[in-house]
Amino acid sequence: MCRGALAAGPLLLAGMLGGQTASGVLAAIGAMLAGINDRPGSRRASVQRLGVPALAGALGLFLGTCAGQGLAAVPLTLALTGLGLVAGGVSAVGPVASAAGTQLLVAAAIGAGMPAAENGWQRALAFLAGAGWLLALRLALPSPGSLAGDFRFDGERAAVAGVYDAIAALLDAVGGEDATARRAALTAALDHAQDALAGPRLRRYTGSAAERRLHARFAAALPLAEAATALYWAGEAVPARAAQGPRRLAAAVRGDRGTGPLPAPHRSAPALRALDDALLHAADAFDRGDGAHRGLLARRRGFRHAVRAALGTGGREYGMRVALCFGASAAIAQALHHARWYGQHEHWYWLPATAVFLVKPDLGPLASRVLCRAAGTVLGALVFAALAALLPRPAGLVALVAVCGAVIPVATRHFAALTAAVTVLVLALVMAGGEPQASVSRIGETLLACVLVLVVGHLPMPGERGGGVRARLAAAGSAADAYLVHVLGESGDRAERWALRREAYRTLAEARTAIAVAAAELPALARHTEGTDAVAEVLERLVDTTTACAVHLDETGRLTPRHLRRLRDALGELERRGMRVPVGTAAVA
Structure with a gap:
């Protein structure tokens, strides 16, 4: 909360005092989006968690600005659709990639639709400076209660x-x-x-x-x-x-001390x-105090894993859905922007930016996040309308941005609360930039985006539905197979075994999370992943049994009939449920 209060508000104030209000607004937006990704945890991990999406956002702002300044409405919509296809596929790689894909598209929409005198590079640098400022605060400020020791770790x-x-x-x-x-x-x-x-x-x-x-x-x-x-x-x-x-x-x-006596x-x-x-x-x-450093005994997922995830069934399905939502929302927004009967519609980029957040499956079930987004936007717009009528300008708007920046880390615990806080902050930035109060249009466009994403989310797509869940389940099965083959092969490399075990449990946990989200969808979507929870449960038993086998082999050199029976039962049940047992596992078992 302290970092959030020191980020967007002071950046906006600095831009206004320096006569660069537009750059101050963009820097505040960069800090706001970085604040959404700011989570408790280690400082070094935050470099990737905040830095990679910030770089993607700066690239999106540059590309969007160039496209918006050089392309007509139809080519611009096609360009944004293609960008949505790429960003959607990349988002399937993992949480950091998902945040990067989101910021890429949101910033591209802002760059294409927000009028400004600056060129693409200037806007991208302002955005990056705002995100970099929050990252610098994350690295420099100690956590509460850590001042007595080495707070870096x-x-x-x-x-x-x-x-x-x-x-x-x-x-x-x-x-x-x-x-x-x-x-x-x-x-x-x-x-x-x-x-x-x-x-x-x-x-x-x-x-x-x-x-x-x-x-x-x-x-x-x-x-x-x-x-x-x-x-x-x-x-x-x-x-x-x-x-x-x-x-x-x-x-x-x-x-950060020794253990002292341990129990017998x-x-x-x-x-x-x-x-x-x-x-x-x-x-x-x-x-030993200093500790012989042997490195992290866990595999790091590399470039090939990322490519497989982005181009796999889950990445293709999500990429097409994001592209359709992003492109359709951009087309509708520009049509409304040029329609004389609709009236003033200066912030057409709000519609595609909102659709990007709504289409993200890692924010919860589709119906739930749509309802939360609608409720949060209405609440935030009403709160801002009331505050805008009371607060002095521009000091009151700067203070409101600072308060909302401080609230965002707490609001991230619920999507509706996060939406409300972000809505107030964005509307304050719009007004601070010299534009009129826009609460009513913000509500209308959010509701339109909600309807659009609900429709697209339930449309049939080429290939098998639920591809993201099944891809994660297949990855968990492959990791379980590699772990079992290593253990039953009685290799003496324990570091490799622990790395394989970590990968097996990690991929299984990711599959469990994806299955839980899919099961909470409306019946029209949930039916596509029926039965996957049972497969994950069998895989979990298989990995647990493999771990028990590893420990027993270390201590006795042989397996008991109970271990072997449980292995055969798990492998047999996987076959009965339609999951192919890899040749290596079947041969060793």
């Missing part, structure tokens, strides 16, 4: 400590009703810590002592998580003090022996 420390806390919570829940939810929470904690430590290095080859220590402590958590998952699979309650060790390790990470071990079962061995290795890594 407070987000990373909290993420790694969260992994140890999640391990302890899973151990407490083993054999109980909450065990499955705790195992899912452990996966989420590991994903968050992996992302937190995956940002750009402060030094290219060797990081600081604190950085190496954090990497070593995260690596030490991986075998602990593996042993805890094996105990969860066995389903037998473990002694209460088994969770004390991970909790003390979590406290040591938060305090329990070695009555293979998984418990593995847990105690992992705890001893973790204590050794903590006591």
